[in-house]
Amino acid sequence: MANNLINNSIITKEALMIRRNTNDFLKSLSTEYQSQFARSGGKIGSTLNVRLPNDYVVQDGATVNPEATEERSIPLMIGYRKNVPMSFSTQERTLNIDDFSQRYIAPAVNALVANVSITAMDLCMQASNMVMNTDPNGNILPPSSNTWLRAKAMLTACNAPIGERYAALDPFSDASVVSGMMGMFNPTNQIGRQTIEGQMGSKILGVDDWFQDQNMPISQAGSYDSKATATGAYGTYTPNGAPVTTISASASPHSSVITVSATNGTIERGAIITIAGVNRINRVSKQSLHQLQQFVVLDNVASGATSIPVSPAIVPPNADGTPVPYQTVDAAPAAGAVIKMLLPQGAVVRRNLLYSKRAMTMATVDLEMVNNGVVDCGRASLDGISLRTLTYYNGSDDTRVTRLDVLYGFGMLRPDWAVVVPELVE
Structure with a gap:
C-alpha cells in the first residue's frame, strides 16, 4: 500500500483551521481592504491609502457658499513578515493528520499567531478614549457593568456603528468582570457560560462578543x-x-x-x-x-x-x-x-478594550507560490488570513524543513471608535 504522505496543502489548511480557534482579537478585526493588495495585473505595492468618510457642514438659507471637498485617508502598510520553521523526516510526514497536527502544526501555529497578535495589540495603544471605574478619591476600581455601559455610550457618541462591537479583556480582568456581573443576566446560556466556563459570553450589554487575550497590553502611567x-x-x-x-x-x-x-x-x-x-x-x-x-x-x-x-x-x-x-x-x-x-501618576493598568470592528483593520498578502527548488508549497486563505507553507530539502543534515509564513499589516482607522477600560494591576 502506498504511503499517505501529508502534503503542504493539507498542512496549510489544517494550520488555518487551528488559527481560527487560537485568537479572537485577530478574528474580530476588519479585513475589508485585503483584496486590494497583490492583485494580478493591478499590484499597488505595500501601501494602500484607505479613504475616510467625507465630512460636510450644513448651511442655512437659499444662498450657498460652495466648499471644496477635502478627502482624507489613512495609509495601510504591509510592513510585517513572520515565519515559523519546522524540520520533519519523511516518516513524521506519513503520520495521520490528527497526530501530525497535534505534535507539530498546533505548536507552530500557536507561536506564529501569538507573535502576530502581539503586533496587533499595538493598535490598543492608539485608542483615543478611556472610561474607568473610580471611587470618590480617584482610586481605580475593577470595571463594573456601568463602566462598560459608559464605554458603549462613548462609542455611540463618537458615531461608531451600533453593531459588531467587541470587548477584549486581559485574563485577570475577565475574571474580575465575570465575578462582578455573574448571574445579573437573564439568558440562561449566558449565565451557564459565566458559571461553568468562567468567562463572559456574547451579546451582553450591547457587545457582540467578549473574549480574553493574554496579550492585552499592560502599561504604566x-x-x-x-x-x-x-x-x-x-x-x-x-x-x-x-x-x-x-x-x-x-x-x-x-x-x-x-x-x-x-x-x-x-x-x-x-x-x-x-x-x-x-x-x-x-x-x-x-x-x-x-x-x-x-x-x-x-x-x-x-x-x-x-x-x-x-x-x-x-x-x-x-x-x-x-x-x-x-x-x-x-x-x-x-x-x-x-x-x-x-490615569494617576505611576499607575500600572491592564488596557482592556471595547471597540468597533471598523476601528481597526488587518490585511495579509498572498506570498508567491514557489515551484522551483522546493519539495512542496501550499497556500490558502481562511477568514481573510492568508498563509503559505513551503518545504525544502536541507542537504547538510538530510532533513526536510517546512516553514509557515505570513505577510501582513495593521491600521488604526478610527482611534475614537476604541475605548480603553483600565483595571489596576495590584
Missing part, C-alpha cells in the same frame, strides 16, 4: 503631575520633522502637537489626556457635548518637554463659532488651559 498648561499654540504632528506618510506605532496622519509649558514628569505613549475648555462634539451635527475631549498621546514625552503629540487632530470651529468640515472639538486650546492625564 508616567510621572506627569497634570499641571502643565497650553500656550494656545498647536499644529500638525510630524515625527522627526518629516511629513507623516504611514500609520505606525508612533504617528497618525491625522494628529496634532500641543505646545505647553514644560512638563513636570513623563507622559507615556498611549496615555489619555484632556485639555481644559476643549470639549468633544457630535461629529455629525458639530454641536458640543460639553464633555472634555480625550486625546491619546502618540509618543513618549520626557519630563521638561514643551510639546505633546496627540490624536485625534485638534480641529476647532471658525473664529466666529461656525462649524468646519472634520471638526473634532468645540474650541481651540486657550493659553493657560491645564493639561490633565486621566
Whole structure:
C-alpha cells in the first residue's frame, strides 16, 4: 500500500483551521481592504491609502457658499513578515493528520499567531478614549457593568456603528468582570457560560462578543503631575520633522502637537489626556457635548518637554463659532488651559478594550507560490488570513524543513471608535 504522505496543502489548511480557534482579537478585526493588495495585473505595492468618510457642514438659507471637498485617508502598510520553521523526516510526514497536527502544526501555529497578535495589540495603544471605574478619591476600581455601559455610550457618541462591537479583556480582568456581573443576566446560556466556563459570553450589554487575550497590553502611567498648561499654540504632528506618510506605532496622519509649558514628569505613549475648555462634539451635527475631549498621546514625552503629540487632530470651529468640515472639538486650546492625564501618576493598568470592528483593520498578502527548488508549497486563505507553507530539502543534515509564513499589516482607522477600560494591576 502506498504511503499517505501529508502534503503542504493539507498542512496549510489544517494550520488555518487551528488559527481560527487560537485568537479572537485577530478574528474580530476588519479585513475589508485585503483584496486590494497583490492583485494580478493591478499590484499597488505595500501601501494602500484607505479613504475616510467625507465630512460636510450644513448651511442655512437659499444662498450657498460652495466648499471644496477635502478627502482624507489613512495609509495601510504591509510592513510585517513572520515565519515559523519546522524540520520533519519523511516518516513524521506519513503520520495521520490528527497526530501530525497535534505534535507539530498546533505548536507552530500557536507561536506564529501569538507573535502576530502581539503586533496587533499595538493598535490598543492608539485608542483615543478611556472610561474607568473610580471611587470618590480617584482610586481605580475593577470595571463594573456601568463602566462598560459608559464605554458603549462613548462609542455611540463618537458615531461608531451600533453593531459588531467587541470587548477584549486581559485574563485577570475577565475574571474580575465575570465575578462582578455573574448571574445579573437573564439568558440562561449566558449565565451557564459565566458559571461553568468562567468567562463572559456574547451579546451582553450591547457587545457582540467578549473574549480574553493574554496579550492585552499592560502599561504604566508616567510621572506627569497634570499641571502643565497650553500656550494656545498647536499644529500638525510630524515625527522627526518629516511629513507623516504611514500609520505606525508612533504617528497618525491625522494628529496634532500641543505646545505647553514644560512638563513636570513623563507622559507615556498611549496615555489619555484632556485639555481644559476643549470639549468633544457630535461629529455629525458639530454641536458640543460639553464633555472634555480625550486625546491619546502618540509618543513618549520626557519630563521638561514643551510639546505633546496627540490624536485625534485638534480641529476647532471658525473664529466666529461656525462649524468646519472634520471638526473634532468645540474650541481651540486657550493659553493657560491645564493639561490633565486621566490615569494617576505611576499607575500600572491592564488596557482592556471595547471597540468597533471598523476601528481597526488587518490585511495579509498572498506570498508567491514557489515551484522551483522546493519539495512542496501550499497556500490558502481562511477568514481573510492568508498563509503559505513551503518545504525544502536541507542537504547538510538530510532533513526536510517546512516553514509557515505570513505577510501582513495593521491600521488604526478610527482611534475614537476604541475605548480603553483600565483595571489596576495590584
